[in-house]
Structures are given as structure tokens and as C-alpha cells.
Amino acid sequence: MSLDAWVSVMVVLTIFPLMAFTRLGPDIILLGAVILLLTLGVIDPSEALGGFSNSGLFTVAFMYVLVAGIRETGGIDLLIRHVLKRPDSERTALGRLLIPVAALSGFLNNTPVVATYIPAVMSWSRRLALSPQRFLMPLSFASILGGTMTLFGTSTNLVVHGLLVERDPALDMGLFDLAWVGVPVAVIGLIYLIVLGPRLLPRRHSASTAFENPREFTIEMEVAPDGPLVDRSVEEAGLRHLQELFLVEIEREGNIVTVVGPGERLKANDRLVFAGTSDAAVELQQIRGLVPSRHGDFSLEKDFKERRLVEAVVSDQCQFIGRRIRDGHFRTLYGAAVLAICRGGERVSGNLGQVRLQPSDVLLLEARPPFIERHRQSRDFLLISQLNGAARPVHEKAGLAWGILGGVVMLAAFGLLSMLNATMLGAAAVLLTGCCSVSAAKRGLDTQVLLTIAASFGVGAALESSGAAAEVAQSALVLAGGSPLLLLIGVYFLVALLTELVTNNAAAVIVFPIVMASAESLEVNPMPFVVAVMFAASASFLTPIGYQTNLMVYGPGGYHFGDFLRLGGGLNLLTAAVALVLIPIVWPF
Structure with missing residues (x-):
């Protein structure tokens, strides 16, 4: 390998442990890596800044605005109230919770969906006299499964698709092309969660139990x-x-x-x-000088x-x-x-x-x-x-916000507009109709995710332009014995492992040029490998740090690290088996 290729490989090998084992944000680490590669002359300014002009990045940004419109109008709260109700058993309750969440996550970013559902699930579980611990981890997993069904489902799908189209416009995918594999993966995953979830989930107290009675830790006194x-x-x-x-x-x-x-x-x-x-x-x-409070009412209960x-x-x-x-x-x-x-x-x-x-x-x-x-x-x-009060009230424009999202989906699904144009139009409609204010739209943009994606492009460009991707691909082919199927399996499990340690977007973007170089060396269709990257990057069930929604439910659910291994380990293997069987059938080598 050339000196530039060695430098690129060493930078990548440094990035992953830094993201996994330090408190530095992935955006800071990746931006630092891009600056280093640019300074050393491995990439030029156009390659370093190429991620900031990628269509996938802007599609993700406009999707955040669409989601902000639904969040600000209370659109998800409206759905929660009409769907959850009062089921007869724990498995019925799981079904009522997980199926709509998976469906929503096919078209909305997972994070706001889970963030909206968590308080509702906490209250709902109390009415059912069940611990929220029985629902929060399946809630996160269902949102991840739902995200695999469409290109809109996760930012990773959009970003990888953007990379693919930039490389070869003829490989453009439709909004629902992933559903051929994503729907079976989601259905089998949901069945696993509903049937085996009650047996594998813990029965400890959750955070809400610790907070449910403020009298236990609040004391009132008066100054004499x-x-x-x-x-x-x-x-x-x-x-x-x-x-x-x-x-x-x-x-x-x-x-x-x-x-x-x-x-x-x-x-x-x-x-x-x-x-x-x-x-x-x-x-x-x-x-x-302190005397017990003479007031009979408990202070924190006053509004x-x-x-x-x-x-x-x-x-x-x-x-x-x-x-x-x-x-x-x-x-x-x-x-x-x-x-x-x-x-x-x-x-x-x-x-x-x-x-x-x-x-x-x-x-x-x-x-x-x-x-x-x-x-x-x-x-x-x-x-x-x-x-002590509704954090997100339901507004009269919730139906309009849902209608705008539906229109975006229809425009993209029927090919009337590209996904970028459809989401751009939808974001503008959300702002013009008052479903979302400009300030709320700005708050809705996850700048860390966007910067992470943009910087990942610079690192990926370094691997490709320096020849490191081709060299690593050749080594991978030797290990796979020249078999496309073995290479597909290896790619899937490599990305699945990396996404448990670092961000799914970074893992997918950095591995992408290696995957494309491997397909070109084998002279086979690159689509099976690209789709495998998309699914593997979403397979974050083993650890609470593997995906943001897992970390969101980790504290409120009172989970231990091993709880994710117990429920998520089987789910990881099951989804991998289904995906690896179906991907070569839908997209032959």
C-alpha cells in the first residue's frame, strides 16, 4: 500500500476505539480525522467537504423538520391515545405498543418517536399495574426494526443511498425497495419480542418507581x-x-x-x-431556628x-x-x-x-x-x-402535519419527485402552514448526527482515493475465498459489530467504499452488499450504547447491561439470518 493508504487505515483504526471508549462526541472525532487527513494531503478540500453537499445529508436534515412538525402538533400523542387503550394481557399490550411504533419508524426518525412514547408508556404501564421495564426495551427495538422497512426509516439508509446514487445513478432505489427484506425482518423481530419478550425481560423496579413518591425524599421546614x-x-x-x-x-x-x-x-x-x-x-x-412546617399541604404537590x-x-x-x-x-x-x-x-x-x-x-x-x-x-x-403536566399538548394542526408527511411519502414512492425534492417541499409546507415554527425546526435538527455524517464522507473519501479501500477489499476477498456469499456474511457481521461500538452512520459510511471495491473486484452486483450495510448498521440490539434509542430507555427502564444481551442477542441473530437469506434472493449477485 502507498503511504497515503497506510495513513488512511491508521486514522480509521484510531477513530473506532476513540468513539467507543472516550467521551468525545463522534462528530468531534470524525471532524478531527478529516482535518488531519486534509493537513497530511491524503484528501483535498473538495473531498474533505464533499459530505456537506451530499443529497442524503440534506434529505436527513429535511426529514428532521418534518418530524419536528409532527412533534410540535402533538401528532404522535394523538396516535398513542387512540391505539394503546387497555389490553387484556401483557403480550396483547406489547402488540398494541410495538406494531404502531414499528410502522411509524418506517417514515419518521426513531429518536422523536421513542422520546414521545416513553412518558406515555410510563403512565400507561402504571394504569395496567405493570412495570414500564416490560415495555421500554421492546419499544426501542421495535423502532429500530421499523426503520429497516423504507429508505426514510433511518438516516443511515438515506446516507448510504446518497453515496450509492452519487457513485452510479443507475443504482437508484425506490422508497419501498427495502421492504422486500425489511418487512419480513420487522415482522419476525416483532413476533420474537411479543412471544419471548415477557420471558426474557427483567422484573426489577424502574426509575419511575424510585421517583413515584416525592414525600420519601422531600422535607419541609420553616424559619422561626x-x-x-x-x-x-x-x-x-x-x-x-x-x-x-x-x-x-x-x-x-x-x-x-x-x-x-x-x-x-x-x-x-x-x-x-x-x-x-x-x-x-x-x-x-x-x-x-428551624421549625417543622405548619402547612398541612405537601409543597411539591402544589401547582x-x-x-x-x-x-x-x-x-x-x-x-x-x-x-x-x-x-x-x-x-x-x-x-x-x-x-x-x-x-x-x-x-x-x-x-x-x-x-x-x-x-x-x-x-x-x-x-x-x-x-x-x-x-x-x-x-x-x-x-x-x-x-406534573402534559409536556406536549395536542394541537389542531396534527392532522395537517400527518397529511404533509403522507404527501411526501406518496411523491417519493411514485417517483414524481426525488426523495430530496419531496422532503424539501414537505419541510417548507410544515413551516408555511404553521405546523412548526422556524425556531422549533432549528431545535429539531440533530446537528451532531448531521456533522457526524458529513465528516464520515471525508474519511470514506480518504480510504477510496488513497487506494486503501481496494487493498482492504482484496484482503477481505482472500479471507472469503472469493465467495460472494461468504463476503456478504462477513460484511454484515463486521458492520453489525462496529455499529454496537460507534455510531451506525459512521460505521456504514466508512465501510461503504470497501464494500464497493470488493464488489468491483468480484465483478458482481454491488447491491446485495450495500443493502447488507444498511441492515447491519441498524442491527443495534446488543448494548445500550449501540443506538440512541437504547440509551434513552436504559435509565428510565432501570435496565442492566446484561438485559440487552439477553433479549437483544437472539434478536440480532434472528434478524441477521432473515436478512442474509433474503438479500441475495431479492438482489442476486
Whole structure:
């Protein structure tokens, strides 16, 4: 291999462990790799920036706007209320939940579908007297399965298709071409989840169980009007660094002081609300100048205008990962107080301010209403749902938003417009009809995913232009003994493994030039290998970090790492078997 080829291979071999084992975002890692390759002269500026002009990238971006329109109008909530209802058994409940989710995920991005369903499933499972743990992991898996049915189903399908068309326009695929394999994969996968899911899913407590009764960890006291704490600051009164609890808010003459700072001066008859363990009430009783609250009503149950209880799942991109809540000034930065933390289905005990946050921790927060909209699309949190009120009200334009999406699907399906043109027109319609505001559309764009996709193109271009892809392809052919079927199986399992460790988009885009070089060397149809890349990149069932929706349900469901292996291992093998049997039949070598 040439020097440029060796450099390209070494960069790729460095990228994957960095994405798998560090907290750096995949977009940062891949952009850094592109800058390095450009600096070393492996790729030129046009190749480095080629991903930013790819039709697949823009199709994904316009799809985000379409999904934002449905989310903002409460379109998915409307569907949830009419479909879930009250089933007779757990398996019937799974069927009612998973089939619509899989169908929706064929046309919408998986993340907003799952984000909308999680709060609804939590409430629904309580009405059924079943643990949400029995539904949340199947919910994520069903959305992944549904995404394999159409080109719209996942961003990976759109991006790989964009690469394919740029390479050879004659290989253009229709919107439903993947359904020949995707529908059987989804149907068999759903049957597996409905039949075997109840046997393989755990029966531990979920995060909602840990948070279901705020009385267990909220204590109220009052400042005695003739006591020594009047006009003293919170710090001076010794209320800043208490064991197993901290001061959440102060109610003063009917007003609420949230985000209480250390310099806040206490006034006579101030009502103080502390978060912590019930045992910590003993410590408060011993502080001179504090007396038990005279009010009979429980403070957090009051619907104050400036108070919302919010449940948030910590992302692996959160800037507080590994840091103590108090040291990082969480309340100052976000304007929200942490009432409790749940990890692995159990509430974290001890002084909450000293807890170091970990990915997928579930936080019970008290925040003002703007917090929800401000951070709903934040990189720091995977999911934000309001507990004491509807987070996403249903609006009268929900039907219109669904109609626009249906029109986009019809235009693309019948070939009247390209997928890029159809989604562009749909995004414009969503904005012009008021289904979605410009600011909501901007928030709906997942910039990390878009940057990851764009940067992946630069790395893929380096593998191809340097000749590294051809050399790796030749090595793969030797291992496969020149057999297209063995190569197909090898490609599938390689991509499936990589997508469990890094992002599915990066795995697919980087492997794509190697796959195309392999097909050209064998002088066979490249389509079986391209489709295998699409399906394998979606086969993320083994770990919670393999796919964003898995990480979203990991914390709220109180799952352990092994739970994904138990349910997802069989699903991975089953979907691989179905896909590898059908792909060569639909797209012969």
C-alpha cells in the first residue's frame, strides 16, 4: 500500500476505539480525522467537504423538520391515545405498543418517536399495574426494526443511498425497495419480542418507581420568626452542605425562590423545602431556628406557576459526566434543582450534591417552564419529560402535519419527485402552514448526527482515493475465498459489530467504499452488499450504547447491561439470518 493508504487505515483504526471508549462526541472525532487527513494531503478540500453537499445529508436534515412538525402538533400523542387503550394481557399490550411504533419508524426518525412514547408508556404501564421495564426495551427495538422497512426509516439508509446514487445513478432505489427484506425482518423481530419478550425481560423496579413518591425524599421546614437564622444567608445558617439533603427552594409570602444561592438571605416564616432522605429530617430538627412546617399541604404537590417536575435522562455528551453536581454548579447553569437521581433502577442515596453523574442517569428535577423547551433538544439530555403536566399538548394542526408527511411519502414512492425534492417541499409546507415554527425546526435538527455524517464522507473519501479501500477489499476477498456469499456474511457481521461500538452512520459510511471495491473486484452486483450495510448498521440490539434509542430507555427502564444481551442477542441473530437469506434472493449477485 502507498503511504497515503497506510495513513488512511491508521486514522480509521484510531477513530473506532476513540468513539467507543472516550467521551468525545463522534462528530468531534470524525471532524478531527478529516482535518488531519486534509493537513497530511491524503484528501483535498473538495473531498474533505464533499459530505456537506451530499443529497442524503440534506434529505436527513429535511426529514428532521418534518418530524419536528409532527412533534410540535402533538401528532404522535394523538396516535398513542387512540391505539394503546387497555389490553387484556401483557403480550396483547406489547402488540398494541410495538406494531404502531414499528410502522411509524418506517417514515419518521426513531429518536422523536421513542422520546414521545416513553412518558406515555410510563403512565400507561402504571394504569395496567405493570412495570414500564416490560415495555421500554421492546419499544426501542421495535423502532429500530421499523426503520429497516423504507429508505426514510433511518438516516443511515438515506446516507448510504446518497453515496450509492452519487457513485452510479443507475443504482437508484425506490422508497419501498427495502421492504422486500425489511418487512419480513420487522415482522419476525416483532413476533420474537411479543412471544419471548415477557420471558426474557427483567422484573426489577424502574426509575419511575424510585421517583413515584416525592414525600420519601422531600422535607419541609420553616424559619422561626424569633430565631437566630433570620437575615442570615443560607451559607451562614449552615444549610449549604448538609448530609443526605440540600435546600431546593424557599417559599416566601406566596412566591417561590428557586435555584437558591449560598448568599440568599433567610426571612422570618420562610418555608424551606429540602431534598434528601426522610432520615435527614432528624438533622434538620437539630438546627436551631428551624421549625417543622405548619402547612398541612405537601409543597411539591402544589401547582405553582413557576414550578415543574421534570424527568431527564443524562446523555453521554453531558458536560457534567464524571463531575459532582454541586461542584459543577448544576442549578446555576441549568436553572433546575436536582431532587433525586436514579441509577440502575435504584435511587442514589447520600448527599445528592456530591454524586458524580454517569451516562443514562435519570434525574428528577424541579425547574421553571422554559427549562423544558430550552433543553428538550440539548446534547446534555437524551430525554426530558414533564411529570406534573402534559409536556406536549395536542394541537389542531396534527392532522395537517400527518397529511404533509403522507404527501411526501406518496411523491417519493411514485417517483414524481426525488426523495430530496419531496422532503424539501414537505419541510417548507410544515413551516408555511404553521405546523412548526422556524425556531422549533432549528431545535429539531440533530446537528451532531448531521456533522457526524458529513465528516464520515471525508474519511470514506480518504480510504477510496488513497487506494486503501481496494487493498482492504482484496484482503477481505482472500479471507472469503472469493465467495460472494461468504463476503456478504462477513460484511454484515463486521458492520453489525462496529455499529454496537460507534455510531451506525459512521460505521456504514466508512465501510461503504470497501464494500464497493470488493464488489468491483468480484465483478458482481454491488447491491446485495450495500443493502447488507444498511441492515447491519441498524442491527443495534446488543448494548445500550449501540443506538440512541437504547440509551434513552436504559435509565428510565432501570435496565442492566446484561438485559440487552439477553433479549437483544437472539434478536440480532434472528434478524441477521432473515436478512442474509433474503438479500441475495431479492438482489442476486
